[in-house]
Amino acid sequence: xxxxxxxxxxxxxxxxxxxxxxxxxxxxxxxxxxxxxxxxxxxxxxxxxxxxxxxxxxxxxxxxxxxxxxxxxxxxxxxxxxxxxxxxxxxxxxxxxxxxxxxxxxxxxxxxxxxxxxxxxxxxxxxxxxxxxxxxxxxxxxxxxxxxxxxxxxxxxxxxxxxxxxxxxxxxxxxxxxxxxxxxxxxxxxxxxxxxxxxxxxxxxxxxxxxxxxxxxxxxxxxxxx
Numbered sequence: 001x002x003x004x005x006x007x008x009x010x011x012x013x014x015x016x017x018x019x020x021x022x023x024x025x026x027x028x029x030x031x032x033x034x035x036x037x038x039x040x041x042x043x044x045x046x047x048x049x050x051x052x053x054x055x056x057x058x059x060x061x062x063x064x065x066x067x068x069x070x071x072x073x074x075x076x077x078x079x080x081x082x083x084x085x086x087x088x089x090x091x092x093x094x095x096x097x098x099x100x101x102x103x104x105x106x107x108x109x110x111x112x113x114x115x116x117x118x119x120x121x122x123x124x125x126x127x128x129x130x131x132x133x134x135x136x137x138x139x140x141x142x143x144x145x146x147x148x149x150x151x152x153x154x155x156x157x158x159x160x161x162x163x164x165x166x167x168x169x170x171x172x173x174x175x176x177x178x179x180x181x182x183x184x185x186x187x188x189x190x191x192x193x194x195x196x197x198x199x200x201x202x203x204x205x206x207x208x209x210x211x212x213x214x215x216x217x218x219x220x221x222x223x224x225x226x
Contacts, residue, residue, distance in 0.1 A: 029097035
């Protein structure tokens with residue numbers, strides 16, 4: 001993905017637009033894991049390799065946006081929230097594409113197969129984690145309107161509702177992770193120990209996607225409470 005607008009043009013009078021653009025790229029990176037998993041399940045490692053390259057490129061785009069934001073966010077810029085809070089929010093957003101890249105990288109490197117009985121639950125689990133990142137994006141996309149409203153009124157209620165749903169989605173992935181771990185435990189004796197170890201790691205890292213998305217919502221919620 002090429003970032004079309006010069007960073008300086010994106011800023012205008014506020015850093016909110018590039019913050020939202022960064023979260024959009026983070027979400028797109030996570031979403032690429034769905035076709036990646038489908039390709040790995042089909043044992044189509046050529047397709048998986050192409051998708052992993054897309055994931056790496058998107059993660060790199062997110063890094064460029066992050067660096068530009070950190071360098072160009074004026075210390076003197078007047079906002080109703082501290083500059084440090086925005087930078088912390090940005091760091092939490094950036095953890096999403098980083099983890100997506102980790103997942104694709106280790107699975108492609110090892111050409112990791114997923115046991116047949118776990119394939120459908122894993123795809124559903126991954127989709128739930130990606131939905132969590134999409135919900136975090138919805139919340140971040142309300143940030144400019146929220147600032148304009150002075151963190152009050154109808155816009156505040158909209159964002160609080162989005163964050164509540166974000167927490168519900170993350171809780172859903174937690175429950176799915178417990179079930180998948182239990183199913184994997186039953187298969188341990190049938191699989192090579194090293195494969196089991198890395199499967200547990202992938203299960204954990206998919207859960208991390210949801211956790212990191214929830215962390216974005218939690219940081220945003222802290223801004224609301226100021």
